[in-house]
Structure formats: C-alpha cells, structure tokens
Amino acid sequence: MRAILALVLTALPALAAAPELPLPGTPSLTEAQPLSTHRIATGPYAGGLPVEAVEGAVTRRIWQVEAPGATTLQILAPLRDALQAAGWQVVFECATRACGGFDFRFEIDVTPAPTMFVDLADYRYLAASKDAARLSMLVSTSGDLAYVQVTDVDPGAEVAAITKSASDPRPAALPAATGDIARDLRERGRAVLADLDFATGSTELAGDSYASLDALAAWMRANPETRVALVGHTDAEGSAEGNMAISRSRADSARAILTGPLGIAPARLETQGVGFFAPLAANDSPAGREANRRVEAVVISTE
Known part of the structure; x- marks a missing residue:
C-alpha cells in the first residue's frame, strides 16, 4: 500500500492531451494514433452502453504497478485527484457491478491481457473531460500487480503514430501469440x-x-x-x-x-x-x- 501512496509525479511525453499522473516509471505500453476514435462510456451498462465517440489524436498508456494488498479504489483515488488538480472534470465513475459487470467490461475498449488485465469481479472505470479533450481510465488488479489503462483523446492535436511497449513491441490491437x-x-x-x-x-x-x-x-x-x-x-x-x-x-x-x-x-x-x-x-x-x-x-x- 505504501508503494501506491508514495508514488511521485512522472513527466510523460506530450502526446495528445496526456496528463501527468502519479504513476512510476515507464508505461508497459504507449500507443498514439494521429486520428482515431475512442468510445468513452458515459453511464453504466443497462441493456446497452451509453457512450460518447470522440475523434482526434488518441493516446493510450498502460502501467503494471507493484501494489500488494491495494484495493482498486486506493489505486484510482490518487489518479483521480491528480486529474482534477490538472483541470480535468470527472463526468462518470463506476465500480464493477455498478458499471454493469461483465457486460460493461466487454463493451468498452480494453487492450488484451497480459498487457492489461481486468478482474471481472473487481475493476473501476472513470471518464473525464477537459475543454474538448476526453479521457477514460480503467483500473484492476491481479495478485500483487495493479493494472491501469489510460486513453485520452484530443480533437485538436496532431501527433505522430507510435506504438511502444516495454514488454511486447507488437501493436496493442493485436493479440499476443501463443508463446509458451x-x-x-x-x-x-x-x-x-x-x-x-x-x-x-x-x-x-x-x-x-x-x-x-x-x-x-x-x-x-x-x-x-x-x-x-x-x-x-x-x-x-x-x-x-x-x-x-x-x-x-x-x-x-x-x-x-x-x-x-x-x-x-x-x-x-x-x-x-x-x-x-x-x-x-x-x-x-x-x-x-x-x-x-x-x-x-x-x-x-x-x-
């Protein structure tokens, strides 16, 4: 738990509307597309998922953080605070069953495991806005690891298309091969x-x-x-x-x-x-x- 509370702000590349967040080190995945669409959930799943489809420069970053014993709320709370301190407004937030459980998880856009793991019994989602920019955040855990996916969209930005991964150089849209x-x-x-x-x-x-x-x-x-x-x-x-x-x-x-x-x-x-x-x-x-x-x-x- 102290590992989460003691995190320091880390400077991140100026990609789209990417905010600074209290997460350590380099993301396990950084992906940027100069023009794409990201669907931001604006409410829980109830027979369908209400979304806002935003076009613009899309940046996705995923962290895998050592956080033994931490709850998803303990992981999300300092990130939410950092967003609000940077001028972002939370427009929707939910946890597991209140989100819509299984149905919500499989309606939103999530990078496949092992890069991003989502426990269907324990995850949290947040959507935020800042001027024309939009952002979604998904948090879950597996064992001693916390997984954080942040996707932000800036309709007015232009960035070079990149895909960088600390653990897998392939684009996040493709599944990992069979491997071992x-x-x-x-x-x-x-x-x-x-x-x-x-x-x-x-x-x-x-x-x-x-x-x-x-x-x-x-x-x-x-x-x-x-x-x-x-x-x-x-x-x-x-x-x-x-x-x-x-x-x-x-x-x-x-x-x-x-x-x-x-x-x-x-x-x-x-x-x-x-x-x-x-x-x-x-x-x-x-x-x-x-x-x-x-x-x-x-x-x-x-x-």
Whole structure:
C-alpha cells in the first residue's frame, strides 16, 4: 500500500492531451494514433452502453504497478485527484457491478491481457473531460500487480503514430501469440491456443495435429492433478445465440484431439463457449475477427 501512496509525479511525453499522473516509471505500453476514435462510456451498462465517440489524436498508456494488498479504489483515488488538480472534470465513475459487470467490461475498449488485465469481479472505470479533450481510465488488479489503462483523446492535436511497449513491441490491437503454453498456464492460469484456425461460422479444425494442443497435453501430463476448461470464442458476425453454440463446438473440437490422439483423460477436460463476448481485438477488420475466432485453455482446478 505504501508503494501506491508514495508514488511521485512522472513527466510523460506530450502526446495528445496526456496528463501527468502519479504513476512510476515507464508505461508497459504507449500507443498514439494521429486520428482515431475512442468510445468513452458515459453511464453504466443497462441493456446497452451509453457512450460518447470522440475523434482526434488518441493516446493510450498502460502501467503494471507493484501494489500488494491495494484495493482498486486506493489505486484510482490518487489518479483521480491528480486529474482534477490538472483541470480535468470527472463526468462518470463506476465500480464493477455498478458499471454493469461483465457486460460493461466487454463493451468498452480494453487492450488484451497480459498487457492489461481486468478482474471481472473487481475493476473501476472513470471518464473525464477537459475543454474538448476526453479521457477514460480503467483500473484492476491481479495478485500483487495493479493494472491501469489510460486513453485520452484530443480533437485538436496532431501527433505522430507510435506504438511502444516495454514488454511486447507488437501493436496493442493485436493479440499476443501463443508463446509458451506452460508458462502462460503457470503464470496466468490461461493460454490462447492461437494456432487453432476457424473460418467464420465453422467449428471444424483442418487437421488433428497442432503445436498448441501438443504443448497443452504435455503440460497436463506433467501436472496430473490439474483440470482444464477449453473455452471457445467467435467473432461478432451472426447472432449471440448462434455464436454461443459455435464457440462451444470449437472447444469440443479441440477436446476431441486432446482426449483422442493425445491421450488426456476426458474427466480432466471440460468445454465452454462464450460466443463473441470476450474479444481479443476489435471486430472491424479481417485480422481482428480472425484473432477472435479461437480456443483458450483455462486452469480450473489443481487438486
């Protein structure tokens, strides 16, 4: 907790309307676009999300801060105070269930994990304005880490397009690659099986051999006490009901390979489908839709 309270103001690049905030060191991600649109939530989710879509120079910064024991309010409060001291006016603020819980989280624009992690049971959101500029802030925690995403829009500014990341040089709009399945399961409790490709509306895998499934099976053999949920996902084309069924079938396709050729006991694997409600990327491009059609492995039991 003292780490949060003792933070000092850090000078930040003059990108768009980026304010100075009491956060230490260099953001894990800094992304700026000379002209784009950011949707600012102006109220809680209630059958739909009220938003203000603001065009201009968009700057996003994400911090991952050591903050053992800190609550999301303890993290947000000094940041809110710093904004107000700099002349920003808070126009909307909410916490988890008051925001709209799951529905709110998946309606707003969030950089995918591991760069930005959002605990669906504990997060806070803030929207602020300063003259024509607008800003959104999202705060959550995972273990001893606090995650802070700040996105600001200045309609009158012009900046060079940049993307900088202390941990991953790829643009934030794209999901992280599969990487080390064992590491992701151990450190994050989940891993994207990114080499499982599905066409829009399809539940069929092209073959029965995939590096990610081999890696998952090897990890499960090395950790025989674990159980895993395979969670299927879709892009946003089609109905919610249809996509829920398709996403579950995609998870079933992966499970069939794991319990068949790869020899994992069926009792150790369950399948779920969440349709288009947990995207990794925006669904407004072919690349984004392809990234969202996926299966993830989630550790659900270690006993």
